[in-house]
Amino acid sequence: MSVIRTDPLTGFTTIFAPERAKRPIAIAKTAPFDEDIQVQMETDPFAEGKESETTLEVYAVRTSQSEPNQPGWSLRVVANKYPALIPSNDPSSDQNSYGVHEVIVECPQFETQVTRLGLSQFQEIFRAYRNRVAVHRCDPQLNYVIVFKNQGILGGASLGHAHSQLVASQVVPESLSQELETAQRYLEQHENSLFSTFSQEMPSGFSGLVTSTTHFNVVCPYASRFAFETWIVPRTLRTHFDDSTDQELDDLAQTSRRLLLALEEILGSHDFNYVIQTPPFDTTKESGYAWSLRIYPRLAHLAGFELSTNMFINPVFPEQAIKHLKKQLGS
Template sequence: MSEMRFNPITLDWVVMAPGRMLRPDDFHPQVVSHPTRPVHRDDCPFCTGNEAMTPTEIARVTAPDGSWLVRVVPNKYSVFDATLNMQRKRHGTFRSMSASGGHEVVVEHPRHDLDLGEMDPAHLVLVLRMYRERYQMLREHPMVESIVIFKNQGQRAGSSLEHSHSQITAAPVLSSQVCMRLQEARRFHELEGGCLYCAVLHEELLAEERILETGEAFVAFMPYAALSPYHTWIFPRKHQAAYDEISDADIEELAGLLSRLLRRLKAAAGAPDYNITFRSTPVGEVSGCFHWYISIVVRISQIAGFELGSGTYINSMRPERCAERVRGIVL
């Protein structure tokens, strides 16, 4: 039977409707192919030897032999421009402003054929440290209010280049989504005297059935009102507002957990495309009621008219069932 579940963090109502998987389908689903990729491509701007194809490098992690292990470059097709001066315009209800900020690309590995989940956890440590370093640098920009670290893996997730990479944006405004989540976190803090995210994590640990993995510093689980099949959250146990507060020791644990989780999701869901987002408190927010976390959205379902018209998601696989399948994957 269908059931509606509420997510207190996102304020989304989600319809759990397993019966939707039995619908007839006149449109034959496209078979997602994952062709074998070469270790190196001469025409790939992110492969070693092709560094001249990218804008001037911002940062790198260097190997003992002088080669690079992780690179950061400005996005060639940037959404935001750090050179723009902040200008606002208004004419009646029409408002605009300069898209001042930053947009960077993190090239995660010199090899062309490795996805994030296929990299050694020790290499993921380098990537996660670079995220922290760039987050700390970007928050010093006087116009920045929101920093988002994200990864689009595969075409269905919005990636245009197959060489594994992620992106970091620094925007001069807060989106309505961020404002809403921050407002709800504040409201919970005022009424309950605690952190909404800590409370959700505590209740998920008590329930146990959606937990994927627990560690000393992090917990991976599928939320009670998961928006889609295999929708996964990773929460730090410690109450921290922003990603750049993470310690070196916690980065090492997170790298191992993320590596195992991505491999399990790949096996359970059939090597799907996915999006990873690091959600942190807005820059300059001092209330401490926010709690940073990582969201992984697996792209095996599509948004259609009901979702667009109602703002309510339909999930055709209950998170308990998805969590059971992922836990059953033996690495």
């Protein structure tokens, strides 16, 4: 039986259709051949020793003896060579096209699966995110920043080497503006944050809570657009990601790594996206908004229905995802 739900924060509508999981798939996604991996490794521009193939680094974690833009690093951040936005005020360009597009290279060796990185590497990654968001906050021409990871073909990755990206812009996406308006309206009406309800039981009996840590709640949204979509939300309901403490980032590194490994155990090796959704720089805690890390497993292509209606079809109810995740995480 199909069920239609609308997410209380995002406004996205999802049709839950478990029967869709039984449909035959004649077009399979094949794993890359060994020779394909070899070619990727040989041509990998992000590998240690190929620093000249990227732009100059703007942030790096490296040994004390090493020099910038030379080997000896464990993480590098560089400007994207093919940016979506350009950090220049060219009078001939669109006035809103000013921005920053960076790549966070997450490890020096060729590795396609971020889950194969260790906890200390995850900690470095999230510290790098915080640093870069804080840096761009200081630019008065920028209003908003998003950090995201594309892994695999369905996730939109163009290079196999584990990396994530950051885009800072003058323009705040309309979807985020709608989230902010919804959060503000909910706070005014109920005197508490809508984000605080994600881990609580709804009147319908639904509870999105998967597990809790010292600093975070792991939840599956009521109207998940993707099978096993999962969010990590700070229990303090901290507004901005770059205000996170070292202790919170260490917890986030461990929690996200455990969660990605659990999803891999349940779904097998799969493509995915994750996004750190943090509000515009001028957002205050009085908005009722909290940043979150949102994980979107990509088990199938978006098709004509989704693209034309902005509605989504999901074969897995969040209740089922929560049950599997709790079992895998031992919570």
